[in-house]
Amino acid sequence: MIDLHSHTDQSDGTFTPAELVAEAKKLGLEALAITDHDTFKGYEIARPIAAEAGLELLCGIELSTKFGGATVHMLAYFPWEPPPPDFCGWLEGLLESRRERNRLLILKLQSLGLDITLEEVEIKGRTLTARPHFGRVLMEKGYASSMQEAFDKYLDESAPGYVQRREVPVDEAIARVKAAGGITSLAHPVRVAKNDWDTLAVWVEKMASAGMGAIEVFHSDHTPENVAYYQSLGKRFNLAVTGGSDFHGGNKPTISLGTGHRGNLAVPYSVLEGLRAGRH
Ligand SMILES: [Zn+2]
Ligand SMILES: [Zn+2]
Numbered sequence: 001m002i003d004l005h006s007h008t009d010q011s012d013g014t015f016t017p018a019e020l021v022a023e024a025k026k027l028g029l030e031a032l033a034i035t036d037h038d039t040f041k042g043y044e045i046a047r048p049i050a051a052e053a054g055l056e057l058l059c060g061i062e063l064s065t066k067f068g069g070a071t072v073h074m075l076a077y078f079p080w081e082p083p084p085p086d087f088c089g090w091l092e093g094l095l096e097s098r099r100e101r102n103r104l105l106i107l108k109l110q111s112l113g114l115d116i117t118l119e120e121v122e123i124k125g126r127t128l129t130a131r132p133h134f135g136r137v138l139m140e141k142g143y144a145s146s147m148q149e150a151f152d153k154y155l156d157e158s159a160p161g162y163v164q165r166r167e168v169p170v171d172e173a174i175a176r177v178k179a180a181g182g183i184t185s186l187a188h189p190v191r192v193a194k195n196d197w198d199t200l201a202v203w204v205e206k207m208a209s210a211g212m213g214a215i216e217v218f219h220s221d222h223t224p225e226n227v228a229y230y231q232s233l234g235k236r237f238n239l240a241v242t243g244g245s246d247f248h249g250g251n252k253p254t255i256s257l258g259t260g261h262r263g264n265l266a267v268p269y270s271v272l273e274g275l276r277a278g279r280h
Helices: 017-027 041-053 085-111 118-125 131-140 147-155 170-179 197-209 224-236 270-277
Strands: 031-034 056-067 070-078 183-186 214-219 240-244
Touching: 017 031, 017 041, 031 041, 041 056, 056 170, 056 197, 070 170, 070 214, 085 118, 085 131, 085 170, 118 131, 131 147, 170 183, 183 197, 183 240, 197 224, 214 224, 224 240, 240 270
Parallel strands: 031 056, 183 214, 214 240
Antiparallel strands: 056 070, 070 183
16 A cells, blocks of 8 residues: 655644654655645655654645636655656745745734734744645634634635635646656646546646646545546546545544544555556
């Protein structure tokens, strides 16, 4: 069993890279990909620890991209060699746009009368400060009783505190990853195109023709029907298959590394072999 989708506390997970590697070893995972949002920091910290522990660790990342007006998460894997410096420079620009969003989000929350500062939130966020870190501070200060409530009341797209962030067009992300020697995979397609299967097929075709190399068929939120359909889409558009839990530790406590929701996930090692064989 492998897990090609996981987050550390360098993005919006709660496990440190070392704790994540330890958890993967405990479960007997044959390979792990760390796919933090917009940063390789967790992967870089984990690499020597995984090597020491004898765990196969894959370099990955999850990019927030725009397709039409929609936000689409695009996973990227670098299974042969790490990406070159110019890719990391491009990534640094994306992180800067997130920082700008965070500054605006704080101003908006303060204008709603909340007592909250950027410093308080950034302490929790390390490399990358994301909305769950805002959620934690809002909970600690009694503005919300749960992460769900923090999002519903302040942080979700429909909530009063929401600030739109500049996101990279999906074509640009796909092209950048490809030029850097990586493979892109459409993350959790169940959350794409409002789960309308016909629209999804049209979108996937466009992304595939832009150079996307894979589709995340296996994911904690996918039903068996989803899996079968995404598998068929992968075949139709000649895409490799990826899969993982989308583990976030305590920020999504019902999802376990490797096994997803109550054991609904078991990604075989052959998926990783297929990804490597289908170099796109
Ligand atoms: Zn995602
Ligand atoms: Zn994710």
